Amino acid sequence: MASNQATPGRFPTLEILDPSTAHTFIQPAKRINEGPDVNAFLKTKAYRDIGIFVMQLNRAMCPRKVKDESGKEKTETFQIGSQYETQPVESVRKIQDLLAKLDSLIDEAPPDPGPRRFGNVSCRKWHQMVEERIPNLLREHVPESVLKFGSTPGSPTSAEDELTSYLLGSFGSAQRLDYGTGHELSFLAFIGCLWKLGAFSDGKADGDIERNIVLGIFEPYLRVVRRLILTYTLEPAGSHGVWGLDDHSFQPYIYGSAQLTRPITDDEPMPLEGSILRAPKPGNIVKAEIVDQERKRNMYFSAVGFINDVKTGPFWEHSPMLFDISGVRDGWGKINKGMIKMFNAEVLSKFPVVQHFTFGYLFSWDQDPDALEPQQSVHMANQPNVPISGNMPAPGGAVGMAAPWAQITSMPPPGAGVPYSRIPPNGRPTSRPGPPEPQPGPTGLPTTRAPWSK
Amino acid sequence: MSDLDKAIAQLRACRPIPEAQVRELCHKARELLIEEGNVVTVAAPVTAMTDTTTDMRRYPWPVPRSHGALSSWRRPPDTNYLFMGDFVDRGFYSLESFLLLLCLKVRYPDRMTLIRGNHESRQITTVYGFYDECVRKYGSANVWRYCCDVFDYLALGAIVLGASNTLSPPNEHIPSEDYAEADIEIEVCNADGDIMSRFQRRDNEQRSPNGASASTSAGGKTGPPGSGASGSSGGSTGNPTGAVLCVHGGLSPLIDTVDKIRLLDRKQEVPHEGAMCDLLWSDPDEIDGWGLSPRGAGFLFGADIVKVFNHRNDLSLIARAHQLVMEGFKEMFDASIVTVWSAPNYCYRCGNVAAVLELSEGGGGESIMARSNGDVGRSDGGMRGVMMESEGAPKNGPARRYRVFQAAPQDSRGMPAKKPVADYFL
Numbered sequence: 001m002a003s004n005q006a007t008p009g010r011f012p013t014l015e016i017l018d019p020s021t022a023h024t025f026i027q028p029a030k031r032i033n034e035g036p037d038v039n040a041f042l043k044t045k046a047y048r049d050i051g052i053f054v055m056q057l058n059r060a061m062c063p064r065k066v067k068d069e070s071g072k073e074k075t076e077t078f079q080i081g082s083q084y085e086t087q088p089v090e091s092v093r094k095i096q097d098l099l100a101k102l103d104s105l106i107d108e109a110p111p112d113p114g115p116r117r118f119g120n121v122s123c124r125k126w127h128q129m130v131e132e133r134i135p136n137l138l139r140e141h142v143p144e145s146v147l148k149f150g151s152t153p154g155s156p157t158s159a160e161d162e163l164t165s166y167l168l169g170s171f172g173s174a175q176r177l178d179y180g181t182g183h184e185l186s187f188l189a190f191i192g193c194l195w196k197l198g199a200f201s202d203g204k205a206d207g208d209i210e211r212n213i214v215l216g217i218f219e220p221y222l223r224v225v226r227r228l229i230l231t232y233t234l235e236p237a238g239s240h241g242v243w244g245l246d247d248h249s250f251q252p253y254i255y256g257s258a259q260l261t262r263p264i265t266d267d268e269p270m271p272l273e274g275s276i277l278r279a280p281k282p283g284n285i286v287k288a289e290i291v292d293q294e295r296k297r298n299m300y301f302s303a304v305g306f307i308n309d310v311k312t313g314p315f316w317e318h319s320p321m322l323f324d325i326s327g328v329r330d331g332w333g334k335i336n337k338g339m340i341k342m343f344n345a346e347v348l349s350k351f352p353v354v355q356h357f358t359f360g361y362l363f364s365w366d367q368d369p370d371a372l373e374p375q376q377s378v379h380m381a382n383q384p385n386v387p388i389s390g391n392m393p394a395p396g397g398a399v400g401m402a403a404p405w406a407q408i409t410s411m412p413p414p415g416a417g418v419p420y421s422r423i424p425p426n427g428r429p430t431s432r433p434g435p436p437e438p439q440p441g442p443t444g445l446p447t448t449r450a451p452w453s454k
Numbered sequence: 455m456s457d458l459d460k461a462i463a464q465l466r467a468c469r470p471i472p473e474a475q476v477r478e479l480c481h482k483a484r485e486l487l488i489e490e491g492n493v494v495t496v497a498a499p500v501t502a503m504t505d506t507t508t509d510m511r512r513y514p515w516p517v518p519r520s521h522g523a524l525s526s527w528r529r530p531p532d533t534n535y536l537f538m539g540d541f542v543d544r545g546f547y548s549l550e551s552f553l554l555l556l557c558l559k560v561r562y563p564d565r566m567t568l569i570r571g572n573h574e575s576r577q578i579t580t581v582y583g584f585y586d587e588c589v590r591k592y593g594s595a596n597v598w599r600y601c602c603d604v605f606d607y608l609a610l611g612a613i614v615l616g617a618s619n620t621l622s623p624p625n626e627h628i629p630s631e632d633y634a635e636a637d638i639e640i641e642v643c644n645a646d647g648d649i650m651s652r653f654q655r656r657d658n659e660q661r662s663p664n665g666a667s668a669s670t671s672a673g674g675k676t677g678p679p680g681s682g683a684s685g686s687s688g689g690s691t692g693n694p695t696g697a698v699l700c701v702h703g704g705l706s707p708l709i710d711t712v713d714k715i716r717l718l719d720r721k722q723e724v725p726h727e728g729a730m731c732d733l734l735w736s737d738p739d740e741i742d743g744w745g746l747s748p749r750g751a752g753f754l755f756g757a758d759i760v761k762v763f764n765h766r767n768d769l770s771l772i773a774r775a776h777q778l779v780m781e782g783f784k785e786m787f788d789a790s791i792v793t794v795w796s797a798p799n800y801c802y803r804c805g806n807v808a809a810v811l812e813l814s815e816g817g818g819g820e821s822i823m824a825r826s827n828g829d830v831g832r833s834d835g836g837m838r839g840v841m842m843e844s845e846g847a848p849k850n851g852p853a854r855r856y857r858v859f860q861a862a863p864q865d866s867r868g869m870p871a872k873k874p875v876a877d878y879f880l
Contacts, residue, residue, distance in 0.1 A: 235778065
């Protein structure tokens with residue numbers, strides 16, 4: 001695609017595949033089964049591609065220095081509700097429509113009024129309807145050239161299968177009735193797949209199409225998710241509670257802080273500090289009335305506004321991470337840089353989150369030959385290395401035998417670690433789901449270099 | 455005022471105590487806990503609460519700035535307190551909460567019982583906030599380490615003995631005669647002791663033929679009025695009662711008697727599987743037998759499992775924690791198991807009310823003490839089943855009061871200074 005090649009090499013963009021060559025699509029599957037697998041993940045092409053794509057979207061959201069007809073310099077900003085959302089390019093509008101249809105399915109699965117413990121069981125009905133209708137919805141909203149992209153004749157798996165897998169993983173767990181950053185990551189992969197398949201080739205390169213995607217797809221996606229959370233009271237099961245950035249989301253804090261960063265020209269790199277003129281002060285996130293104004297325009301404030309919608313109590317108490325970050329002195333650019341590092345460490349490098357990520361052809365488990373060795377951090381050093389203990393009796397059987405707990409694990413070293421990850425031991429069915437996904441939290445050190453941190 | 459009393463006052467105000475004092479406190483607490491069995495015997499009256507991981511100030515009791523019976527802590531408490539795990543993680547003040555409980559344990563060792571929850575673990579606390587909280591408050595992980603060393607010595611369960619068929623009044627304004635007359639099985643009251651609802655003990659005629667309690671088929675809502683309650687506290691038929699087993703999560707396929715819990719080697723990090731893990735992780739569910747848990751640890755277990763276990767162990771009730779319940783408590787399986795949840799508006803967002811469970815002291819011949827399976831070193835194998843009225847029938851529990859409360863109003867304390875941000879933002 002021409003637009004791709006126009007991008008200066010110093011700002012990498014996600015590769016767009018060549019439709020004229022054959023591609024072997026793979027039904028996406030989980031590959032991260034144990035703690036040490038995270039280390040392998042950080043050297044995969046999938047990890048590289050996620051990084052490139054997030055950085056690409058992030059940089060596009062940074063305000064731009066432009067010259068008007070008279071040659072006078074001015075600043076262009078990119079906001080929620082702007083033409084990027086209201087008049088997006090056709091490909092983006094189609095995905096918007098798709099999201100709107102998923103949203104309207106919530107009306108068809110009203111919350112169950114009956115007794116419940118917490119999360120509303122009607123959410124499962126919604127998931128079921130989505131699963132049933134996704135094949136048709138994708139065919140209606142994604143061109144056939146994308147769904148059947150470069151398929152090998154006779155291949156059992158198509159690009160459509162990969163797209164379906166990531167989209168279905170984007171709205172939380174039907175079983176656990178929860179939602180977290182891992183699901184948000186799955187949606188990013190869905191858009192990333194579309195990108196690789198050339199679905200957004202109707203847009204203008206060098207930022208415009210990326211802004212279409214962030215404001216025209218990602219923010220509307222977050223709205224659907226927020227409605228799901230409110231409608232079905234999705235449990236913050238994997239939450240760090242007050243010690244995470246946010247119970248559910250991470251990416252809006254990245255793109256939202258980029259929106260307020262010091263403006264650049266199209267040739268300049270992302271600033272590492274500074275704010276756009278008249279940006280709301282970071283400290284204003286604790287002021288509800290300012291948040292209510294800014295949330296209409298800005299994704300960071302939109303996310304904070306949703307916290308205010310669902311949480312009661314003093315902000316500094318229920319969201320101390322965001323509160324502390326609001327004291328950063330070097331502007332939104334500094335916050336943006338920190339958010340990206342934190343995303344890398346707390347989302348991409350955390351076993352409980354990425355264990356659910358699936359790998360196919362588009363987001364591949366293949367090792368990236370150029371990958372650097374991930375830096376050994378406290379966190380990485382303490383990924384669980386769970387020994388498989390002796391045979392666990394089948395549930396209901398052999399009650400009261402000699403205790404297998406005695407031979408179980410050695411004590412894990414102190415420091416960051418991850419609970420209860422394991423390959424199902426003998427005697428247990430293999431479909432055992434993993435633990436709930438935790439939200440990002442403040443511990444751990446940034447683990448890798450490229451393409452995240454400078 | 456002793457150092458300990460000073461620490462209690464300071465922690466009640468949600469102010470951390472110095473690191474050296476934490477170290478000493480944890481050491482003392484560990485010395486006490488090491489002497490306890492895996493299953494601690496607690497005599498009624500008992501007040502049991504769970505999942506105290508959030509803000510201690512939001513508890514009406516027994517914590518700071520709250521309503522009601524807080525004053526009882528200024529003298530030795532007049533009831534036994536049982537805390538059913540999940541002291542830490544997620545809450546802004548989970549460290550202060552846990553340290554306060556340790557102080558009270560050291561101050562009133564016989565009155566305080568703390569049992570272990572699945573969050574009392576190194577692995578879990580590094581993921582779900584407690585580690586971060588300690589580092590943020592002390593600048594190092596030392597305090598986290600001291601606390602984790604205490605976790606390894608916490609008991610795995612408790613057996614409540616001597617709970618009465620009859621409740622004692624919830625406040626001093628109600629004469630106890632009122633309770634002696636009325637055959638109340640379940641009472642729900644608010645934090646001030648105002649009665650919200652009551653459930654009479656059912657007599658045998660009301661039993662449905664299949665032995666299930668009539669309330670199950672009636673399907674009426676039984677939680678606090680006006681709350682859209684899902685608590686299914688239906689009550690059960692009147693017959694003598696058994697002991698109450700308290701455990702954080704639930705049962706294990708590896709454990710068929712309470713005595714088997716006593717044989718576990720508990721002084722270790724919570725294992726990834728096995729009986730000790732299951733006791734802290736499992737959940738009851740509307741299934742037959744055992745099922746896989748979506749949590750990735752422990753099991754789901756059905757009504758049949760609970761009934762067989764209770765019958766075999768002469769238990770009338772299992773009280774457990776571990777799951778958020780909108781109404782603060784939820785009795786299941788013909789009142790053979792109850793989930794108690796004592797964290798109001800969990801994580802500042804869930805909008806749930808909280809509950810503590812109170813069991814009254816048995817007066818005269820009503821006590822269930824004699825029928826308990828206590829840890830007094832005897833095997834009751836020969837006795838088992840002899841006094842059962844009918845094989846498999848749900849045992850009738852002691853009278854239960856659920857004291858339901860909401861999050862305390864926010865205090866007007868000003869915004870604190872911002873702490874240094876995490877490394878990412880430097």
